[in-house]
Amino acid sequence: MIVKQSVSSTLARAFLYIVLVSLLSTGLALVTLSSSLSDAQAVNIAGSLRMQSYRMGYDLQANPAMLPEHQKKYTASLNSPVFHALNRWYVPANVRERYAQIHAAWGEMQQQLQAGNQTWYQQNIANYVGNINEFVFALQQYAEKKVMLVAVFAALGFMTILLVIFFTLERIRLHVVSPLESLVVASKKIQEGVFHIPPLHTDLPNELGMLSRSFTAMTNELHKFYRSLEEKVSEKTQDLQQANRMLEVLYNCSQAMNTSSMDPLSFRHILQIIRQHEHVECIEMLVGENWSIREGSEVPDGNWQTIPVTMQDTVFGQLRWQAEPNTPPAQMMQSVSNMLGRGLFFNQAKKHYQQLLLMEERATIARELHDSLAQVLSYLRIQMALLNRSIPQENPMARQIIEDFSKALNDAYRQLRELLSTFRLTLQQADLSAALQEMIEPLRAQTPAQIHLDCRMPTQALDAQQQVHLLQLVREAVLNAIKHANASEISVSCISSPDGGHAVYVRDNGRGIQSLDEPAGHYGLNIMHERAQRLGGKLAISCPVTGGTLVSLSFSTDTGSASGAAAS
CATH class of the missing domain: 3.30.565.10 (Histidine kinase-like ATPase, C-terminal domain)
Structure with missing residues (x-):
């Protein structure tokens, strides 16, 4: 990322502007002051022209011998190099005009002096001196203007420097201080876990703009990561809560199964536990075609979720329920189904075991009856047959009694055989x-x-x-x-x-x-x-x-x- 206007270059330009303004104002002042160095000399020489004009009038009247020498000095003073500098473009026009008037009037005055026209000279000297006075006054005003100009240059330079400093400070406040304050506030909010920060100065072309853009991008990424972590923590928390609830439900179900006998009350208790802990409208266990246990009321037109109730490879029936999709968790319901399958298997095995005990007990009784009563009845039947043969045919009463006794004995033996058959009933199915x-x-x-x-x-x-x-x-x-x-x-x-x-x-x-x-x-x-x-x-x-x-x-x-x- 390229910085268009760095803070250091901005400050360097501001300092450069201040230096340039200072140099410019100082240079102008120095130039103005340097041009004023001969102003005093020009005023003095211009002032001496008045005295020399009056002295030449005196020489014309009282000392003619000194007049040529004094004329020569006057001419030298009037043509002094100081006055030649007045012909430049920046000298005010009135100064140049006054000097030109004096210079032109001197030519006529010099002719009259050479002619010795004392009267004319006396009459015009006052006007000539007046022109000199106006020239001196113009020189004085020109010198004062240059002094004022120096003061103006100094004031303008100072004001310009103040403006540059003000705009530099304002620019620093807008482009440096304010962005830094926003960054500090944003940093504190992020430290507190608040990622919805006020907009930063991302449009600045300097390092702080780049820093604000990077900070905003970093904040967005941190917000995404933080939100992602919160979602993951929430998901893990929900998973742990769900796992804890599942463990609690399965533990309660296992406690319900941990009984001496697995009867329908135990299975009903398990279904009650599921319905109590989960958002289940109706839950039902179907075993075969003839037996079911249901808890809750069926929702008309509601969808049923169904899983088989199995133990190893044996399918006992099915467990079905009405609830919201994916509720309760399929893993938990599969565990409950397996638990119910083990309960049904245990119930069937225990019932079969009890049947075997009963069959064994009855078989033992049958063996005892066979070895005791059945043998006695068989012996009695044999003895009755022998007795029947030993009684003569001429004794009908005795033979009738023996016949009745034999019939009763046969009936008793038959009943015993039926009883033994009943006692010897064996079953291999529960x-x-x-x-x-x-x-x-x-x-x-x-x-x-x-x-x-x-x-x-x-x-x-x-x-x-x-x-x-x-x-x-x-x-x-x-x-x-x-x-x-x-x-x-x-x-x-x-x-x-x-x-x-x-x-x-x-x-x-x-x-x-x-x-x-x-x-x-x-x-x-x-x-x-x-x-x-x-x-x-x-x-x-x-x-x-x-x-x-x-x-x-x-x-x-x-x-x-x-x-x-x-x-x-």
């Missing part, structure tokens, strides 16, 4: 629908009837104990239909309602149940009623008008645990 399918599959081989399964009851609504009771109750109902209904179709339906109520229906198209009173020695219906009571529900057996038999079970779980269940 999912209710899969467990029902696994339980029904072996029964299909025992009947030509078509067995249909429609399970819309969420697995999470039941604990392991309830699920086992439900499975055994459905198995007993299906077995009864296979054995007694002579049906071609058997349908099993399990449904749930949003209020936590559940219903199970086992329907066949057979001949229908003849009596609700269970025959002596049979305990299947009683066991089914007991299982219904353990589920906290009610079992009903009826004959629909369309035919067949309908076994219905209605029960409910805790409303808080299953309020999210939905039936199709």
Whole structure:
């Protein structure tokens, strides 16, 4: 960047102007004074001309012998070199005219003196001397004018120097002091972090103008950097706040999952935490097609954001919510989804483990019954057969008693075998629908009837104990239909309602149940009623008008645990 007019050159020019004005005024004064050096001599010589004029009049009258010599001196005085300098252009015209008049009159006066015309001389000497007086006065005025001219030159030089100094100081104030003050004020504002500074003197052609332009550019760059840093700090602060909020939410969610049992209340608590800490209108977890937990009210025509709920490679369902775009953070929601997936996996695994414990316990009871009671009943059956052979045919009463006893013993043995079959029920699935399918599959081989399964009851609504009771109750109902209904179709339906109520229906198209009173020695219906009571529900057996038999079970779980269940 080129400086057109530097401060140093401006000051140098100002000092040069002052020196030049001083030299000019001093030179003019000196020249004027030098021209005045012979003014006194000219006045003296001009004044002596008056005396010499009167002396030549006296010589003409009383001392004629001295007249030539005095004429010669007068002529020398009148033609003195001092008077020759009066012929220059700068000498006033009246001085030159007076001198020319005297010089011209002297020629006539000299002729009359040489002629000895005393009378004429006496008559004209007064006028001649008067001309000399006027010439002397003109010389005096000319000398005074030169003195005045010296004073004028000195005054003009002084005033000019003062003006140059004033304009120089004013220029320094405008081009140096004021820009420096603006720069100082701007520096203080920038020091305080304020970058909106007053306009600087960027139009100046000197170093301060260049400095102001550079300072303005630097201020703009600093403002950009400062604003960029503020934005970055703000972004980092928001990121840290968001990360802190995410950590807090995830910590609370992990605390909600850190329970002995992962039930629907735990999952609902996690959704409540998300909705409480984030701006979420509605959040819902869907598991399969039959179970959901929702927090908040759905916004009509609102957009849903959805991510899958997974554990490893298993997809349990999906988590969806209604909120502003990119809210809550996708990373946090993915973590929550993974957490819910682990919770569902843990819930399923724990339920499966509890089922296995129950199955193991029942298998142990079955083994004990088989090794004890079943052996005794088998032994009694053998002994009864031997007894029946040893009694003669002629004793009908004894044979009738033995026959009745054998029949009761066979019924007891059959009931024991059914009980053992029930106790030996094994399941490899924790999912209710899969467990029902696994339980029904072996029964299909025992009947030509078509067995249909429609399970819309969420697995999470039941604990392991309830699920086992439900499975055994459905198995007993299906077995009864296979054995007694002579049906071609058997349908099993399990449904749930949003209020936590559940219903199970086992329907066949057979001949229908003849009596609700269970025959002596049979305990299947009683066991089914007991299982219904353990589920906290009610079992009903009826004959629909369309035919067949309908076994219905209605029960409910805790409303808080299953309020999210939905039936199709």
